[in-house]
Amino acid sequence: MLADEALSLFAGYQYSQNRSEHTVTAYQTDLGQFFRFAAQELGQEPETLEADQIDVYIVRSFLGILTDHGLSRKSMARKLAALRSLFKFLCRKEVLAVNPVQRIASPKVGRKLPHFLYLDQVEGLLKASDCTQLLGARDQVIMELLYGSGLRVSELVGLNRESLDLDSGLLRVLGKGNKERVVPLTDYARRAIESYLKMRSDDKEALLLNYQGTRLSDRSVRRILDKLVTKVSLEQHVHPHMLRHSFATHLLDGGADLRSVQELLGHQKLSSTQIYTHLTRERLKNVYAKAHPRAKGAENS
Secondary structure, three states: OEHHHHHHHHHHHHHHOOOOHHHHHHHHHHHHHHHHHHHHHHOOOHHHOEHHHOOHHHHHHHHHHHHHOOOOHHHHHHHHHHHHHHHHHHHHOOOOOOOOOOOOOOOOOOOOOOOOOOHHHHHHHHOOOOOOOHHHHHHHHHHHHHHHOOOOHHHHHOOEHHHEEOOOOEEEEEOHHHOEEEEEOOHHHHHHHHHHHHHOOOOOOEOOEOOOOOEOOHHHHHHHHHHHHHHOOOOOOOOHHHHHHHHHHHHHHOOOOHHHHHHHHOOOOHHHHHHHHHHHHHHHHHHHHHHOHHHHHHHHO
């Protein structure tokens, strides 16, 4: 199979697994860069390259070139993750008999603590939409679901009317890997949704529509959030996932147990959720260092 055909097949698989447009595009960019390098190494045109021509030595050469060009470990790990996913998929489909990246170790990358918003910052954003207007009412729903239910932006834009059970206050969400989970709706979110739907005069299945009446995109959600951030004069950059981080952090601060937060977030591994315990501990240490009289005692002795 030609490398280009393998890329197209893999992209189709990613879409079937509910991967976002942003994720699929990023993978295709990294993999396209690799295959162009491989073709050059083999002395042929990229469009003639076959997927089974790739071996472990070409992969190692590619990583070596990236290192020579000063690429960060994080970026290298991302590109290697894309290669792992592709070749694992091709082996599973029996396009390849051998996985050329199976024995290549990933570079160690220090895990950064996620950024989150403080409660007063979130409350400012939650009050920023003009709910008397259709698009403002929609924006309010976006904010209430990102923060109140901890949704990923891809999960948010994929919601349909039938995803809602307003009487029970529950929401069915299609998450990563096409896995469904049920999350609670806050009373604020439920009222915002009811108000928004009453203002709509259509019967389209998508919960969130743009001004043209078609399903809202994840990019549009980012633009809407940018507009609200500007409106409340927040100085820091805020992205939709930061509201999910804030959701998890505020739950743990409020005494929620880790397993419950894991289930609400839809994390497969508990280790993915444990990063938020590190975040809350670090925040508590900073609060202590600033506020407790004994924390600075050594400076005055």
